[in-house]
Amino acid sequence: MSKRILIVEDEKNLARFVSLELQHEGYDVVTADNGREGLEMALEKDFDLILLDLMLPEMDGFEVTRRLQQEKDTYIMMMIARDSIMDIVAGLDRGADDYIIKPFAIEELLARLRAVLRRVDFENDNGTTKQTTVTYRDLTIEKENRVVRRGDEIIELTKREYELLLTLME
Ligand code: CA
Numbered sequence: 610m611s612k613r614i615l616i617v618e619d620e621k622n623l624a625r626f627v628s629l630e631l632q633h634e635g636y637d638v639v640t641a642d643n644g645r646e647g648l649e650m651a652l653e654k655d656f657d658l659i660l661l662d663l664m665l666p667e668m669d670g671f672e673v674t675r676r677l678q679q680e681k682d683t684y685i686m687m688m689i690a691r692d693s694i695m696d697i698v699a700g701l702d703r704g705a706d707d708y709i710i711k712p713f714a715i716e717e718l719l720a721r722l723r724a725v726l727r728r729v730d731f732e733n734d735n736g737t738t739k740q741t742t743v744t745y746r747d748l749t750i751e752k753e754n755r756v757v758r759r760g761d762e763i764i765e766l767t768k769r770e771y772e773l774l775l776t777l778m779e
Contacts, residue, residue: 611637612657612726617647617673618688619665627660630715631722644668651677657726658684660718661705663696671703678704684729686721688713694776701772745778 614631618624619642631638639654641647644665651659651673659677663670670687677683687705689696697708707725709718743750749758755771757764766774 611635613637613639613655614722615647615651615656615659616640617644617659617665617670618662619643627715627718630719634719644670644673648673648676651683652680656683657729658686658722660686660688662688663690663700671699674700674704684725686725697776698769698772701776702768743775743778748778750775750778
């Protein structure tokens, strides 16, 4: 069955371009051009993934994420402008599952979607949570338990420090 993707993006040309590319790849795509409409659609129907712009009219991506996640656990990939690392941290802090930096090459988006949707499938099949480990030199992050290690030693971090470190390591 086709994966259902909701695109919430107010830049009409971008939304249209991404939508056509995703449809070409066989996804079932719906678009909304403001945050309020996007939230309503996301609440009403079940999507495998939401591609959510951050800066949106009526309701921004943070608020859409917050409200949606009170109701359901849809996978959210936020689209965030280059140079806004604090927005990335805030987005992840507020419940987005992943992000992609704008402007992005469509091939990168497609590759990321394939990876994510495979993972979502795997989790649904296995009933497991997102089990992944990220490593960089002697640092290791177990994303599932949010544990950070340097070598064998566990490092205590605030939530914000953790998200920033994870973002940089990824
Ligand atoms: Ca926008």
